[in-house]
Amino acid sequence: xxxxxxxxxxxxxxxxxxxxxxxxxxxxxxxxxxxxxxxxxxxxxxxxxxxxxxxxxxxxxxxxxxxxxxxxxxxxxxxxxxxxxxxxxxxxxxxxxxxxxxxxxxxxxxxxxxxxxxxxxxxxxxxxxxxxxxxxxxxxxxxxxxxxxxxxxxxxxxxxxxxxxxxxxxxxxxxxxxxxxxxxxxxxxxxxxxxxxxxxxxxxxxxxxxxxxxxxxxxxxxxxxxxxxxxxxxxxxxxxxxxxxxxxxxxxxxxxxxxxxxxxxxxxxxxxxxxxx
Amino acid sequence: xxxxxxxxxxxxxxxxxxxxxxxxxxxxxxxxxxxxxxxxxxxxxxxxxxxxxxxxxxxxxxxxxxxxxxxxxxxxxxxxxxxxxxxxxxxxxxxxxxxxxxxxxxxxxxxxxxxxxxxxxxxxxxxxxxxxxxxxxxxxxxxxxxxxxxxxxxxxxxxxxxxxxxxxxxxxxxxxxxxxxxxxxxxxxxxxxxxxxxxxxxxxxxxxxxxxxxxxxxxxxxxxxxxxxxxxxxxxxxxxxxxxxxxxxxxxxxxxxxxxxxxxxxxxxxxxxxxxxxxxxxxxxxxxxxxxxxxxxxxxxxxxxxxxxxxxxxxxxxxxxxxxxxxxxxxxxxxxxxxxxxxxxxxxxxxxxxxxxxxxxxxxxxxxxxxxxxxxxxxxxxxxxxxxxxxxxxxxxxxxxxxxxxxxxxxxxxxxxxxxxxxxxxxxxxxxxxxxxxxxxxxxxxxxx
Ligand code: FES
Numbered sequence: 001x002x003x004x005x006x007x008x009x010x011x012x013x014x015x016x017x018x019x020x021x022x023x024x025x026x027x028x029x030x031x032x033x034x035x036x037x038x039x040x041x042x043x044x045x046x047x048x049x050x051x052x053x054x055x056x057x058x059x060x061x062x063x064x065x066x067x068x069x070x071x072x073x074x075x076x077x078x079x080x081x082x083x084x085x086x087x088x089x090x091x092x093x094x095x096x097x098x099x100x101x102x103x104x105x106x107x108x109x110x111x112x113x114x115x116x117x118x119x120x121x122x123x124x125x126x127x128x129x130x131x132x133x134x135x136x137x138x139x140x141x142x143x144x145x146x147x148x149x150x151x152x153x154x155x156x157x158x159x160x161x162x163x164x165x166x167x168x169x170x171x172x173x174x175x176x177x178x179x180x181x182x183x184x185x186x187x188x189x190x191x192x193x194x195x196x197x198x199x200x201x202x203x204x205x206x207x208x209x210x211x212x213x214x215x216x217x218x219x220x221x222x223x224x225x226x227x228x229x230x231x232x233x234x235x236x237x238x239x240x241x242x243x244x245x246x247x248x249x250x251x252x253x254x255x256x257x258x259x260x261x262x263x264x265x266x267x268x269x270x271x272x273x274x275x276x277x
Numbered sequence: 278x279x280x281x282x283x284x285x286x287x288x289x290x291x292x293x294x295x296x297x298x299x300x301x302x303x304x305x306x307x308x309x310x311x312x313x314x315x316x317x318x319x320x321x322x323x324x325x326x327x328x329x330x331x332x333x334x335x336x337x338x339x340x341x342x343x344x345x346x347x348x349x350x351x352x353x354x355x356x357x358x359x360x361x362x363x364x365x366x367x368x369x370x371x372x373x374x375x376x377x378x379x380x381x382x383x384x385x386x387x388x389x390x391x392x393x394x395x396x397x398x399x400x401x402x403x404x405x406x407x408x409x410x411x412x413x414x415x416x417x418x419x420x421x422x423x424x425x426x427x428x429x430x431x432x433x434x435x436x437x438x439x440x441x442x443x444x445x446x447x448x449x450x451x452x453x454x455x456x457x458x459x460x461x462x463x464x465x466x467x468x469x470x471x472x473x474x475x476x477x478x479x480x481x482x483x484x485x486x487x488x489x490x491x492x493x494x495x496x497x498x499x500x501x502x503x504x505x506x507x508x509x510x511x512x513x514x515x516x517x518x519x520x521x522x523x524x525x526x527x528x529x530x531x532x533x534x535x536x537x538x539x540x541x542x543x544x545x546x547x548x549x550x551x552x553x554x555x556x557x558x559x560x561x562x563x564x565x566x567x568x569x570x571x572x573x574x575x576x577x578x579x580x581x582x583x584x585x586x587x588x589x590x591x592x593x594x595x596x597x598x599x600x601x602x603x604x605x606x607x608x609x610x611x612x613x614x615x616x617x618x619x620x621x622x623x624x625x626x627x628x629x630x631x632x633x634x635x636x637x638x639x640x641x642x643x644x645x646x647x648x649x650x651x652x653x654x655x656x657x658x659x660x661x662x663x664x665x666x667x668x669x670x671x672x673x674x675x676x677x678x679x680x681x682x683x684x685x686x687x688x689x690x691x692x693x694x695x696x697x698x699x700x701x702x703x704x705x706x707x708x709x710x711x712x713x714x715x716x717x718x719x720x721x722x723x724x725x726x
Contacts, residue, residue: 031369031373032542033542034367034370035373035538035540035541035542035543036543038370038539038542039536039538039542040535041535042532042534042535042538043536043538043539046527046533046535047531049528050529050532052524052528053521057521059517059520061302061515061516062297062515062517063512063513064297064499064512064514065512066510066511066512066513066628069402069497113457114457116457116460117456117457117459117461118456118460118461119453120462123461123462124445155558163558165463165464166462168557168558198558202577202595203438203439203442203577203595204438204439204441205438205439208559221435222574223660223670223674234582236670237578237582238577238578238581238595239582239594240583240584241584267442268442268446268593269594270445270446270451270591271451271590271592272452272591273591274586274589275589
């Protein structure tokens with residue numbers, strides 16, 4: 001009986017592996033061994049049972065008739081008649097009222113779902129940048145234009161809001177001669193310091209990479225590329241809108257501050273982004 | 278004992294009927310079972326993980342044994358996953374088995390769906406069960422996505438953020454919907470506990486419910502079978518539930534779980550300690566989603582920047598690959614039984630299965646669909662492709678955009694031709710005898726005889 005022997009071996013392997021598993025566990029555990037032994041313990045038993053089924057339980061195939069799925073005509077009629085018992089269908093007014101009451105109740109019960117989140121309100125339109133808010137790095141330090149070198153890039157936040165997700169911006173310093181300042185933004189760039197929202201206008205990933213050769217910001221998520229020198233315009237990839245630019249100036253103490261919030265909503269588009277909030 | 282039960286439940290007569298129930302045999306019928314067994318493994322390992330995981334985003338400082346992150350601030354959720362991976366005995370193997378089982382779970386569902394599709398098993402009377410299956414697939418993907426997000430590492434945060442942006446882009450309701458779902462503007466504090474409830478309660482409950490319906494419908498409608506001697510539309514030929522099928526299924530369940538255990542032990546997956554905790558100001562370049570969302574990622578990368586505003590209503594560029602594309606894709610798949618019925622006018626009941634080669638049109642459509650998803654999935658790694666082949670990413674993206682339409686058409690055409698040829702030669706694609714008989718003619722040349 002070769003079959004019997006093979007089944008016995010499989011089950012034996014399983015047993016040994018289970019014992020081994022316990023030993024490994026007690027002696028401190030080891031990921032690879034645990035997986036291997038657990039696999040052998042389960043697999044050996046599964047293999048044995050499968051062999052058992054294929055070698056020892058050779059049964060002839062059986063035939064089962066397939067009764068039609070459809071009910072007979074009379075059953076169908078009976079079912080319809082039974083459903084009409086009690087003459088519900090004739091009480092049109094009451095059944096309608098019942099339906100109405102059910103629907104109203106369902107609506108009333110669904111309303112608490114609104115507690116799940118605030119109304120969007122201004123949240124999507126505003127960030128924490130306010131006129132005069134100082135620009136700080138992720139350690140909360142103020143920044144002077146002279147503190148960063150040309151082609152350097154820093155992630156910045158408004159003072160007191162380090163880590164604020166929708167306010168995060170990138171501060172880049174570029175050679176003023178290269179810069180093609182967009183109309184109306186001439187005085188947003190003190191000493192070549194530019195700040196753009198760090199949130200990709202495609203699907204909102206932080207735009208983290210800066211390629212200084214061609215002055216482009218890259219989004220790692222789907223490779224959208226934004227031109228720092230040309231008002232943050234999207235030049236490649238699935239993003240279409242420019243990164244919103246933060247108007248900067250230097251305050252009396254020589255630190256970089258925001259002139260105002262971003263001029264438009266930051267991040268991915270939503271249907272009413274062009275409307276007044 | 279048996280008598281005690283039977284006198285209270287009448288179990289014997291039920292068992293007599295049930296144990297004799299016949300199931301046809303074919304390797305491809307096991308794919309659905311594999312999915313079911315993965316689910317069992319997921320439940321078992323999942324319960325273990327739940328006991329250690331903390332669904333909480335309060336910041337804590339890491340003090341565990343993993344050096345590179347010591348002293349770093351992270352969420353309690355991430356910290357508990359670190360603890361599970363490094364300190365809880367057998368924790369890492371459980372985590373890895375759970376993740377592998379999730380990947381294989383979705384894979385076997387998709388393969389099972391392919392089997393049902395190409396053999397026409399979705400036709401009347403089984404359209405309802407096809408729809409139930411689509412529901413199962415969606416819930417399984419939902420499980421995968423919520424589970425992927427729970428460790429609160431850098432990568433899972435990126436997936437969530439894109440999901441949020443896609444939801445936000447839906448015209449008129451997007452902002453409300455995403456604020457209700459996430460509890461405010463992304464990233465929110467409460468999202469972890471919401472995902473947790475979805476992952477360990479809501480979705481598993483729905484899955485268990487739908488699996489029950491799925492199986493009950495199989496029992497009620499009986500399994501389909503391939504054509505063969507003695508097999509007709511009015512019978513089922515196969516092995517009875519007891520003992521053959523029960524033993525085989527039990528064996529398969531143990532083998533599947535054994536393989537998953539080995540994978541969990543030997544193949545590293547989702548090493549969250551390498552990615553670091555979630556940080557809203559960082560996204561890493563090689564984000565690697567689970568395989569079944571790769572096609573969505575690819576869609577995001579390939580879709581050209583199209584965004585317009587009419588009547589000051591903006592239709593965002595993520596709307597198309599993020600909402601419209603998956604909507605159309607799943608809609609078409611779900612409605613396929615009805616679409617095919619419209620085209621062929623075939624209203625009859627079918628219990629005998631088609632071979633893929635016997636229905637060239639359907640097979641070609643299926644192959645086109647697979648090619649489409651495959652192209653999108655490849656596009657999900659367009660940056661990797663560009664680096665590997667040293668091509669500019671722009672060129673790769675354009676090639677993939679063209680390929681997205683060309684490849685499925687070509688694949689469908691080839692599949693169609695192959696089906697027609699195989700059908701006319703009555704051949705089996707793999708078991709076909711190849712070669713022709715040559716006969717030497719009077720001039721010394723050869724001729725096919
Ligand atoms: S999120 Fe930046 S390219 Fe998609």
